[in-house]
Amino acid sequence: MADDRDQVEFIPGALDRAGRFYVAGHRGLVGSGIWRRLEAEGFTDLIGRSSAELDLKDRDAVFAFFAETKPRYVVLAAAKVGGILANSTFPVDFLSDNLRIQVNVLDAALKCGVERLLFLGSSCIYPRLAPQPIHEDSLLTGYLEPTNDAYAIAKIAGILQIQAVRRQYGLPWISAMPTNLYGPGDNFSPKGSHVLPALIRRYDEAAQSGATSVTNWGTGTPRREFLHVDDMAAACLHLLEHYDGPDQVNVGTGSDVTIREIADTIARVVGFTGETLWDTEKPDGTPQKLLDVSKLAHAGWTAQIGLEEGLVSTVQWYRDHVTTIRQ
C-alpha cells in the first residue's frame, strides 16, 4: 500500500556511468546478471565482494566496507535463497541470515548516504491466496505460504525498511519483487535449487543416462511465472532510472504456465523421451503465483525474452558449466 507519509521529492533519471556501484551478491544468479547489464550499459566503477571476502551478516565488516568504498548506488541482491526443500528445512537460517544481511547493508548504506538503492524481495511476500494476478496492494492482506513464511517475513521487513528510510531520511530508495527467475548462473544443486533449475538438472541427467522415467514433486498443477535473469537485470536498471516511490514494484512477464507444462518443455529441450511421474505425497506450494506487472509496464518496461528461447540458452549454459557449478 502506498505510504502517504512518503517524504521523497525525487525525479528519477539516468545514473552516472562513472558513479561507484556496489552489487551485493554479484556472483549469484541475479547479481551476476545485473553486473553484466551494468557493464554492457557502460558503468565503469562496479564493485562486488564474495561472501568469503565480506560476510554481510558481520555488521562491523559491512560498515567498514561502506566507509572504505563509499558507493553512490547499491543493488541488494545478496540473500540466503532456496527452493521449497531448503526453505522448509532451514527456516531459522532463512529468517535470521536474511534479516541480518539486509539490516546491515541498509543501515551501512544509510550511514554513508547512498543516493539510489534497489532492494530485491520476492513474490513469496504475498499472501498464499492473494487474488491473481497479484497486485502490489496485496502485501500484508492475508496468510503467507507456510513453506517459505520465514523467508517472506524477512523480505517484508526489507520493504518496510526501505519505506522507513524514505519517510525518515528522504532518500529515494526503492524495492522490486521478482517472480521466479532462471538463467545463466542459477543454482542447480539438488538440495538448494528452485523448481526450474532443479527440473533442468533432473531431465538432463535422465536424458544423458537413458533413464526411462523422471519423478517430480507434487501434482504438476500449480501455475508459475518465469522471468529470464537478463530481463530481470534490465528491469532493475530501468526502475533505478525511471521509477521512484515507496511501493515495491512487481517484476515478471505477466503470464504463467503449469509446472507440468514447464516440465514437458524442459524434457523436450534436453531431449528426454521417457515418462514423467508425479509424487503427489510431496507438497505443491502455492497453487498459483502470477504477478500483476501493470505498475512496471506503466514505468515503461516489459519482458523481452520468451520462455522457450530462455530455456534453450539456460540448458546450454548448464551443460557448459555442469562440472564447475555450485553443488
Ligand code: NDP
Ligand atoms: P543466489 O543464491 O544465486 O545468490 C545469492 C548471492 O548472495 C550470492 O552471490 C552470495 O554470495 C550472496 N550471499 C549470500 N549470503 C551472503 C552473506 N552472508 N554475505 C555476503 N554475500 C552473501 O540468489 P539469487 O541471485 O537467485 O537471488 C538474489 C535476490 O533475488 C534475493 O534477494 C532473492 O530473494 C531475489 N529473488 C530471486 C529469485 C529467484 O528465482 N532466483 C526470485 C525472486 C527473488 P557468494 O556467491 O559469494 O556466496
